[in-house]
Amino acid sequence: MKRDDIVELRRSHEQFRLLVQGVADYAIYMLDQEGNVSSWNSGAERIKGYMPDEIVGRHYSAFFSPEDVARREPWSNLQAAKDEGRLETEGWRVRKDGSRFWAHVVLDRIDDESGKFVGFAKVTRDVTEQRATARALEQAREALFQSQKLEAIGQLTGGVAHDFNNLLMAIHGNLELLTQREDLPAKARTLVTNALSGVRRGVALTQRMLAFARRQRLQLEPVNLADLVYGMSDLMRTSLGPSVMVEASFPLSLPAVLVDPNQFELCLLNLGVNARDAMPDGGTVTISGRVESVREKDVRGLNPGEYVKLSVADTGEGMDAETLARATEPFFTTKGVGKGTGLGLSMVHGIVQQCGGALLLSSTPSGGTTVDMWLPVAIHVGSPVAQIVVSDPPGVTAAPSGGKTILVVDDDPLVLSTTVEMLCFAGYDAAGAASAKQALSLLGASPGISVVVTDHAMPGMTGVELAAQLAETHPGMHVILASGYAELPGDTPGVRARLQKPYGRSELLAAIRQA
Structure with a gap:
């Protein structure tokens, strides 16, 4: 070379x-x-x-x-x-x-x-950082996919629940009218009473469906979670049985959160029952809470702010990844036929989200399950909108309205005819309209109408829009707004009272007296 x-x-x-x-x-x-x-x-x-x-x-x-x-x-x-x-x-x-x-x-x-x-x-x-970024992106995509899937299921569930509400209301109203007949045979009365019990179970089922779809009306107020948990400890122990030990762990000072206390007690009871079923040989359910800060919007969908993270953990059998991914879907259950509706956990998920929080499940086979709920700290709380919950004592009917006519507006013919019949049976003069447009025509031709009971979800013009128009054209009109949904404005012009569908005769009469 x-x-x-x-x-x-x-x-x-x-x-x-x-x-x-x-x-x-x-x-x-x-x-x-x-x-x-x-x-x-x-x-x-x-x-x-x-x-x-x-x-x-x-x-x-x-x-x-x-x-x-x-x-x-x-x-x-x-x-x-x-x-x-x-x-x-x-x-x-x-x-x-x-x-x-x-x-x-x-x-x-x-x-x-x-x-x-x-x-x-x-x-x-x-490539540690690149891997972490890719995993975070994948988690965000998975969270988005899960959110979109649950949103689609929620819309379907809410629509089904709305139709169920109307059917149950028609059945419930007509059965109640039968019970008021003096010529009803004793045996038939027993059958009607049994049917009413079945309808009430159906109502509870639709309420859970609406809770998952976040269309149930909640009465939010500041609640101390530690006091709430300790206050229902006896109920939890009685419901879960002697083989399940319930433990609570909270810091000395815990800020109040914004929830519906009645609905949230039901959430905790559902979680406790799920934990009990996962521990056939007994075990421990631990309820704990602590304050957490969210600085920026994360994959859980939480807005920045202060939250109380409430955790319910059991020592049960746990779930595999496939079961965990579907656990919050409505009607999905691992229990046997007739042992569960599959709506307990989905109801908790819907209520927590409707309160402005988030729910996260973590579980492994034989490693137990933990349900973490982030609930917003109550800082500035407005006055909740009251809802009619007054019931008549048995056998008491409302006094007729002095010859005044009540107009019922509903696009469902079964609900419309049943409500008109309930009012007529109670001694009122009642008429029906199948749409807001027809209602306006009747109001123009019948000056004796003083009360309007209107459904909200109607084609063409909603109940809220009808109430707002009547507030201008008939300022003395008493409007009662009926709906099975929650997403209604808090301050609705012209509305004197509200009814939660499906309602019965006593709730209807109480709303009329209120209006």
Whole structure:
């Protein structure tokens, strides 16, 4: 070889050495045939923490975790690269100081000019941050997908519950009218009473469906969760049985949260029953709370602010990943036929979200289940809108309205005819309209109408819009707004009282007296 060629070759080698040494973001080094380190660049020194004199000559298995070494992964990787010519993989690696990082690794087989195997070239990159970012993005996508799925199910469930409300109301109203007949035989009265009990169970079912769909009306107020939990401890112990121990753990000072206390007691009772069913041989249910701050909107959908995180944990059988992913869906249950509706956990999910919070489940098979609920701290609380809940004593009817006529407006013919019949049976003069437009025509032709009972969800013009128009055109009109949904404005012009569907005769008459 000529002298100039030798000089050029040396210069090329030196440039290559400087190039490899200058790469600080990649650990680039060589291994001999057995896997011992034979070269070391500045990137390897930065990423792994070893100086060249500390690592050259040592086996590269020093970069692996003890569990990977126990599985002989370093040697299997070398064999795979030798057989295939190249191996690309990712996994946890260990620095000199013992800390771990997620590494992207390329291991290439090196042959000399004659084709003889002489060792390996290894390139390692620290991708811990990229992996964390990718996982956070995947979690956000999964949370969005889950939210969209639950929103779609919620819309379907809310629509079904609304139609169920109308059907149940028609059945309930007509059955109640039958019970008021003096000529009803005793045996028939028993059958009607049994049917009414079935209707009430159906009403409770639709209320749970509406709670999941976040369309149930809640009466939010500041509540001290510790007081609420301790106050219902006897009820919890009685409901869960002697084999389940209930423990509560709260800090000395816990801010009040904004919830509906009655509905939230029902939530805790549902969670307790679920925990009991997951512990057939008994166990412990632990209810705890602490304050948490949310600085920016996160994957749980929480707005920035102060929250109380309430956790209900059991020591039961737990759930696998597939069951956990569907646990909050309505009608999904792992219990036997007739042992559960599958609406308990979905109801809790809907109520917590309607309170402005979030719910998160964590569970592993044989590791128990924890339900975490983030509830907003009550800072500025407005006055809740009152709702008619007054009931008549048995056998008492409202006094007729002095010849005045009550107009019932509902697009469902069953609900319309049943409500008119209930009012007429109570001694009122009642008329019906199948739409807001028809109601306005009747009001123009019948000046004796003084009360309007209107449904909200109607095509063309809603009950709220009808009430607002009547407030301008008939300022003395008493409007009662009936709805099974919660998303109604708090301050509705012209509305004197509200009715929660499905309502019975006593609720209807109480609302009329209120209006």
